[in-house]
Amino acid sequence: MITPDALGYLPETPSQTAGPYVHIGLIPRQAGFDIFENNLGEAAFDPTAEGERIRIEGRILDGAGALVRDALVEIWQADASGRYPAQGMNDPSGRGWARTGTDFETGLWSFETIKPGRVPGRRGHGRMAPHINLWIVARGINTGLSTRLYFADEEAANAEDPVLGIVEQPERRRTLLARREVRDDRPCYVLDIRLQGEGETVFFDI
Amino acid sequence: MNPAHEFVARDRAQHPPAVTPIYKTSVLRGPHRPLISLQNSQSEVTGPAFGNSALGPLDNDLILNHAKTGEPIGERVIVHGRVLDGSARPVGGVLVEFWQANAGGRYRHRNDSYVAPIDPNFGGCGRTITDADGRYHFRTVKPGPYPYRNRVNDWRPAHIHFSVFGSGFAQRLITQMYFEGDPLIRHDSILATVPDGAARDRLVARLDLDASVPLDTLAYRWDIVLRGSRSTLFENRLQGN
Ligand SMILES: [Fe+3]
Numbered sequence: 001m002i003t004p005d006a007l008g009y010l011p012e013t014p015s016q017t018a019g020p021y022v023h024i025g026l027i028p029r030q031a032g033f034d035i036f037e038n039n040l041g042e043a044a045f046d047p048t049a050e051g052e053r054i055r056i057e058g059r060i061l062d063g064a065g066a067l068v069r070d071a072l073v074e075i076w077q078a079d080a081s082g083r084y085p086a087q088g089m090n091d092p093s094g095r096g097w098a099r100t101g102t103d104f105e106t107g108l109w110s111f112e113t114i115k116p117g118r119v120p121g122r123r124g125h126g127r128m129a130p131h132i133n134l135w136i137v138a139r140g141i142n143t144g145l146s147t148r149l150y151f152a153d154e155e156a157a158n159a160e161d162p163v164l165g166i167v168e169q170p171e172r173r174r175t176l177l178a179r180r181e182v183r184d185d186r187p188c189y190v191l192d193i194r195l196q197g198e199g200e201t202v203f204f205d206i
Numbered sequence: 207m208n209p210a211h212e213f214v215a216r217d218r219a220q221h222p223p224a225v226t227p228i229y230k231t232s233v234l235r236g237p238h239r240p241l242i243s244l245q246n247s248q249s250e251v252t253g254p255a256f257g258n259s260a261l262g263p264l265d266n267d268l269i270l271n272h273a274k275t276g277e278p279i280g281e282r283v284i285v286h287g288r289v290l291d292g293s294a295r296p297v298g299g300v301l302v303e304f305w306q307a308n309a310g311g312r313y314r315h316r317n318d319s320y321v322a323p324i325d326p327n328f329g330g331c332g333r334t335i336t337d338a339d340g341r342y343h344f345r346t347v348k349p350g351p352y353p354y355r356n357r358v359n360d361w362r363p364a365h366i367h368f369s370v371f372g373s374g375f376a377q378r379l380i381t382q383m384y385f386e387g388d389p390l391i392r393h394d395s396i397l398a399t400v401p402d403g404a405a406r407d408r409l410v411a412r413l414d415l416d417a418s419v420p421l422d423t424l425a426y427r428w429d430i431v432l433r434g435s436r437s438t439l440f441e442n443r444l445q446g447n
Contacts, residue, residue, distance in 0.1 A: 002290075002408055002429055009292050010431045013408060014400045015221045016382040017229070018367065021315045025305025025331045025367055032316045035272055035329045037262045040301075063234040070317070076253065076375045084252040097254035104317070122247050133249050137380050140231030142222035142399050144380055149247075167242060195235050205216065205241035206250045206376045 015144065018137035022072045044075060044098035044113045049091040051080025051117075055188040056149060056178060057110035058133065060102055062140075063196030067107030073139035074099040075111055075149075082117030082127070115151070115187075121162045123131050129157035131166065137194065145203045149191050152177040167202055175201045179190045212246040213376050213409035213435045214292060222399035224438050229395050250376040251435075256301040258335050267334050268306075268346035272329030279325055280309025280347025283333065284425040285383070286417060288340040289370060292434025296340030302430075303333040303369040311352030311362075320352050345423065348385065356395050363397070372432045383428050384410045 002010055023031035029039060045051075049065035056075075060068040076097050078084050085094040102109045118127040132149040151157055158164055159178070167173045193201045222237030244250070264271040269278060285304075289297040307313045307330065310322030314330050328347065336342050349364050365382045372378070384391055391397060391410065400406045408431075417425035 001412065002431060003404075004294065008294065009434065010290060010294050011405065011408070012217060012220050012292060012433050013379065013381055013431045014402075014405045015379060016367075016400070016409070017232075018369075018380045019382075019398060020317060021305065021313045022367070022380075024313060024329075025303050025317055025333075026369060028329070028331055031314065033314060033329065035331060036265060036333075038260055040256065040260065056400075063238075066234075068235065075380075078249075084248055085255065086252045087248070090354070095254060119248050122245055125247075128247065128249070131249070133375060135378055137373070138235065140229070140230055140233075140235030142224060142226060142229070142236065144378060145237065146376075163244060163247075166244075195236050200237055200239050201235050203239075203241050204244045205218070206244045206247065 003096065017139060017142055018072060018144075020070050020139040022070075022137060026072055026099060027101050028161040034119065041074070041097060041099035044077065044095055044111060045079070045091050046093045049079065049114055049132060053112070053186065054115045055110060055112055055183065056191065057108055057188060058178070058191040058193060059107045060109070060136065060138075060193045067102075068195065069102050069104050069107045071109070071136055071141075072099060073102065073109045075113065075132050076135070077113065077132040078116040078119045079100045080114055080117050082119045084119070118157060125162040126160055129154050129161035131161075131163075135194075141195075145195075146206045147163055147193065147197035147203050148176055148200055149178050149189070150176045151189060152179045172202050175199060211251045211435060211437045213251065213374060213433045216433055220401065220405050222401070226399040229399050232399070246376060250373040253371060253373060253375040253377070255299070256371070257307060261333060261335065266344040268328070268330065268332045268344065271332060273327045274414060276327055278308065278328035278347050280328075282345070282423040283348050284343060284345050284417060284419070284423050285366065285411065285428060286341070286343035286414070286425060287411075287428040287430065289336050289342065289430045289432065290340055291372070291432050295338075296338065297372055297432055298336050298338040298340050299335050300373070301371045302342045303331070304366050305331040306346065306349040306366045307352055309347050309350050311350030322350065322352070351390055354380060360395055361390055361393070363388040363394050368430065370430055370432065374435070377432045379430075379432060381430075382409060385426060386410055386412050
């Protein structure tokens with residue numbers, strides 16, 4: 001039962017872990033069965049969307065350095081011109097959102113997407129560097145973790161990004177920078193996420 | 207961006223800390239460093255939108271959406287409620303997804319090896335979009351409790367996992383709903399990760415006899431509250447909302 005506080009506000013429903021079987025509800029195909037006609041979140045953009053096609057991928061590691069092979073990762077990002085759907089995203093599907101699980105064997109997560117453009121910062125701040133918002137849930141994660149993937153080769157934009165700027169230690173800032181590689185002649189940005197300990201990824205209270 | 211669109215800060219006291227030794231898996235998976243506080247930008251206040259056209263007609267009927275040779279075994283239940291924000295405004299048009307074990311406590315998942323059998327007629331997942339008043343409902347069978355590896359003799363109370371989208375990605379929430387009167391609730395290690403007793407109680411659905419279908423299906427009611435935004439606080443006064 002929900003009781004309003006003295007000002008009439010309602011407290012937020014508490015978070016609970018997504019558990020080991022999150023795949024059933026959100027990515028049933030990866031749980032091993034087909035149930036919905038339309039599986040949501042399989043691609044962030046239509047094949048016709050404009051922009052540079054990239055792959056982003058990485059692993060998730062726990063505090064002992066072990067692979068987290070049962071996590072769910074969601075991405076939320078702007079299009080190539082830096083617009084979200086509410087700002088007139090340049091994609092017929094107007095999505096910018098996708099999700100996947102880390103592979104049960106290799107622990108790898110990956111998305112085929114488009115490199116986002118620069119998004120306006122808060123009022124009074126400059127534009128943000130290109131980035132992809134990540135949200136991670138799994139067994140053992142009590143509240144979903146929010147972080148961002150930035151592109152290591154966007155040095156000039158990253159240097160003036162207002163969010164990277166509030167991460168004081170340069171070595172912690174580097175936990176958000178995906179390194180560029182080339183796979184099958186296509187750009188692939190790689191970012192490992194460390195949940196805890198040495199090299200712990202910066203997570204945000206958004 | 208109009209600051210009125212921003213979400214009010216998340217009250218972390220309502221949520222479990224990252225590391226909760228009673229739930230052992232969190233000990234190596236919960237971050238140790240403090241979260242870095244971020245003021246909302248477009249990246250946080252916007253979020254994906256889903257229309258009813260994206261869903262199939264049986265997506266909110268777990269009794270029928272995986273029926274092969276007949277209907278699934280178990281107590282037939284309706285779960286319904288509203289999605290509200292911190293200002294008690296309905297959150298309409300948002301995607302709510304749910305998944306659960308079958309009546310025997312077994313998940314249809316390759317990693318679940320519990321001895322209880324798979325039900326050939328039960329998939330265990332569904333989804334719906336809230337109406338303009340924030341209402342959602344779905345039909346299912348009541349999930350069974352199941353044991354899991356944590357303490358030597360840990361059993362999960364009957365529960366349904368919920369995933370909810372708000373209007374902005376910063377409202378994203380995954381949680382679990384429990385059933386009123388379940389004696390396992392007070393022994394549950396995962397519910398115990400939520401430090402506040404009143405907050406834990408808000409995860410418990412109430413039996414709703416009035417919404418039950420006589421001679422057919424029992425109903426439970428459970429409301430979900432997402433973070434509020436300043437835009438709903440001042441929605442009659444500010445321009446450009
Ligand atoms: Fe469960």
